[in-house]
Amino acid sequence: MTAILGVSPPVYHEVKKPPPAIDFRDVKLTFAGQTDGTLVLGGISFSVRPGEIMSVVGPSGCGKTTLLRLASGLVPPSSGQVWCNGRRVDALNTEVGFVTQDSNLFPWLTALGNVEFPLAVRGVPDKERRERAMHWLELVGLSGFENHYPAQLSGGMQKRVSIIRTLVYEPSVVLLDEPFGALDAQTRMHLHHELLSLWQHQKSTMLFITHDLVEAITLSDTVVVMTRGPGLVKEIYDVPLARPRNVFEIYLEPGFDKAYASLWKHFKHEVQEVLLPGGAL
Amino acid sequence: MVDLAALDRPAAKGRARPRSMRRYYVLMTQLSLLLTLILGWQWGVSEAQLPYFSRPTLVAAKLMELISQPTIYRHIWVTLQEILIGYFLGAVFGLVLGFVLGRSQFLSDALQPFIIGLYSIPKIALAPVFIVWLGLGMSSKVAVVFLASFFLVFFNTYSGLRAVNEELVRLARLMGASWPQTISRVILPAAADQIFLGLKTAVPYAVIGAVIGEYIGSNEGLGFFILYASQTYDAPALFAGIILLVGIVFAANLGLSHLEGKLIRWKTSSSQAVQI
Ligand SMILES: Nc1ncnc2c1ncn2[C@@H]1O[C@H](COP(=O)(O)OP(=O)(O)OP(=O)(O)O)[C@@H](O)[C@H]1O
Ligand SMILES: [Mg+2]
Numbered sequence: 001m002t003a004i005l006g007v008s009p010p011v012y013h014e015v016k017k018p019p020p021a022i023d024f025r026d027v028k029l030t031f032a033g034q035t036d037g038t039l040v041l042g043g044i045s046f047s048v049r050p051g052e053i054m055s056v057v058g059p060s061g062c063g064k065t066t067l068l069r070l071a072s073g074l075v076p077p078s079s080g081q082v083w084c085n086g087r088r089v090d091a092l093n094t095e096v097g098f099v100t101q102d103s104n105l106f107p108w109l110t111a112l113g114n115v116e117f118p119l120a121v122r123g124v125p126d127k128e129r130r131e132r133a134m135h136w137l138e139l140v141g142l143s144g145f146e147n148h149y150p151a152q153l154s155g156g157m158q159k160r161v162s163i164i165r166t167l168v169y170e171p172s173v174v175l176l177d178e179p180f181g182a183l184d185a186q187t188r189m190h191l192h193h194e195l196l197s198l199w200q201h202q203k204s205t206m207l208f209i210t211h212d213l214v215e216a217i218t219l220s221d222t223v224v225v226m227t228r229g230p231g232l233v234k235e236i237y238d239v240p241l242a243r244p245r246n247v248f249e250i251y252l253e254p255g256f257d258k259a260y261a262s263l264w265k266h267f268k269h270e271v272q273e274v275l276l277p278g279g280a281l
Numbered sequence: 282m283v284d285l286a287a288l289d290r291p292a293a294k295g296r297a298r299p300r301s302m303r304r305y306y307v308l309m310t311q312l313s314l315l316l317t318l319i320l321g322w323q324w325g326v327s328e329a330q331l332p333y334f335s336r337p338t339l340v341a342a343k344l345m346e347l348i349s350q351p352t353i354y355r356h357i358w359v360t361l362q363e364i365l366i367g368y369f370l371g372a373v374f375g376l377v378l379g380f381v382l383g384r385s386q387f388l389s390d391a392l393q394p395f396i397i398g399l400y401s402i403p404k405i406a407l408a409p410v411f412i413v414w415l416g417l418g419m420s421s422k423v424a425v426v427f428l429a430s431f432f433l434v435f436f437n438t439y440s441g442l443r444a445v446n447e448e449l450v451r452l453a454r455l456m457g458a459s460w461p462q463t464i465s466r467v468i469l470p471a472a473a474d475q476i477f478l479g480l481k482t483a484v485p486y487a488v489i490g491a492v493i494g495e496y497i498g499s500n501e502g503l504g505f506f507i508l509y510a511s512q513t514y515d516a517p518a519l520f521a522g523i524i525l526l527v528g529i530v531f532a533a534n535l536g537l538s539h540l541e542g543k544l545i546r547w548k549t550s551s552s553q554a555v556q557i
């Protein structure tokens with residue numbers, strides 16, 4: 001039966017390797033209502049190793065957000081499968097934490113209340129919950145702002161709250177959808193630094209969406225380059241930079257130039273396709 | 282990190298003083314308008330018009346006389362009871378039905394024509410029907426109050442639930458919230474503004490419902506008192522009765538606003554932040 005479906009049973013080697021944190025197996029997707037049957041994703045296969053930071057870069061509209069929605073079980077694939085930690089994703093996948101493109105904070109809760117939310121619904125006792133949330137707020141430089149409501153925070157501060165609201169409950173896989181997209185360069189660098197040091201001592205898996213090559217190189221172990229219309233994996237690239245990395249002078253890290261050049265080679269084509277025809281910008 | 286935090290601190294602090302000054306001016310303007318109205322009423326009414334328009338001093342004297350006697354309290358209590366029972370029932374049913382239809386696309390589609398049909402009937406106009414069905418006693422007025430407040434609470438709850446940001450609901454679910462937790466911690470707070478708007482708008486309608494019901498047929502209550510005063514050309518009593526009614530609406534709204542302020546603390550802060 002499994003053979004007919006084209007899914008081979010798991011093969012166990014002597015050393016049992018942990019299953020991939022996220023595994024896309026020939027995932028295709030057409031949105032309902034698109035009668036012409038245009039594929040948004042045209043057969044995506046790649047996997048995220050446990051504990052790594054993987055970036056997905058690709059032009060706008062190529063289906064990056066859609067990938068994360070598939071991984072979290074918010075959208076089912078039209079064909080193919082998504083696996084998470086050895087289990088097939090066929091319903092809401094609460095093993096992942098999702099940092100959305102917009103901050104999406106709960107406007108009726110303070111910064112502290114927002115960070116405490118996932119702990120509260122998990123029944124973490126009041127005192128511990130408060131301590132953990134305050135700890136994370138402090139880590140991202142927001143102590144003193146815990147009683148501010150989202151509307152009283154700047155965009156960058158909201159972003160930080162939204163990121164730690166997900167990290168605080170330590171989901172085994174963190175999905176981040178262009179979390180730093182709308183921020184200024186300085187805040188961004190600070191947050192890169194914070195994210196990497198958080199990751200360094202938490203070692204969760206991160207699947208990170210961006211369309212900034214430098215950001216992808218700075219943060220990740222592996223970069224996936226996607227093409228658009230329909231979304232396909234064009235290249236999977238291992239970033240050769242050592243860790244820990246100095247995010248403030250990432251240009252000076254040995255290997256950066258080479259990494260950038262080889263990624264740009266693949267990415268250039270995609271960007272030109274978008275920019276040249278209409279000449280829009 | 283310190284400089285970063287200082288950089289993006291919102292510049293809200295500097296506004297605190299001008300805001301409170303502005304509120305002071307607004308309050309002063311409102312008070313002087315009220316005073317002008319009262320003085321205009323006092324001196325604008327000629328002797329010939331006196332039987333119809335009365336005067337603030339006469340009305341005040343009448344009010345004093347009324348509240349020193351027990352009769353008026355019975356009228357107030359009857360009307361209050363009609364309002365409280367009808368409003369409470371209307372609010373509960375409105376909240377529940379608004380919530381159910383707000384979350385269920387199917388029920389919402391199925392019941393829509395009936396609700397729109399009922400909505401287009403002016404509820405107050407049904408008061409005579411209820412008098413016929415339920416008699417001259419309190420229950421017919423309770424029914425009118427119920428219907429008037431039910432629809433306002435229902436529609437506002439319904440549209441509040443429809444406007445909930447589903448992304449937040451999904452995120453809460455992903456973060457591990459159960460459905461009951463999602464309802465109490467995300468959906469209800471997200472719709473709370475609109476729900477309270479409904480609860481507050483329904484108050485004057487509840488009062489109108491009770492009073493109209495009493496005008497149409499009753500032998501007690503503030504509406505009856507006002508009607509009786511008008512039939513006996515007792516203008517001071519007429520206005521005194523109306524002032525008592527206004528007082529009830531005012532107190533109810535104050536109470537609800539207070540409750541709202543306790544339950545929705547983020548609203549004032551966000552409406553502060555929105556101003557440009
Ligand atoms: N709910 C939906 N129904 C129909 N089409 C959709 C839906 N969501 C996304 N799409 C389409 O799928 C494609 C991919 O969208 P997606 O949001 O994944 O892009 P993206 O790579 O995240 O882009 P960006 O970088 O701009 O955020 C787009 O062409 C979009 O129009
Ligand atoms: Mg996107």
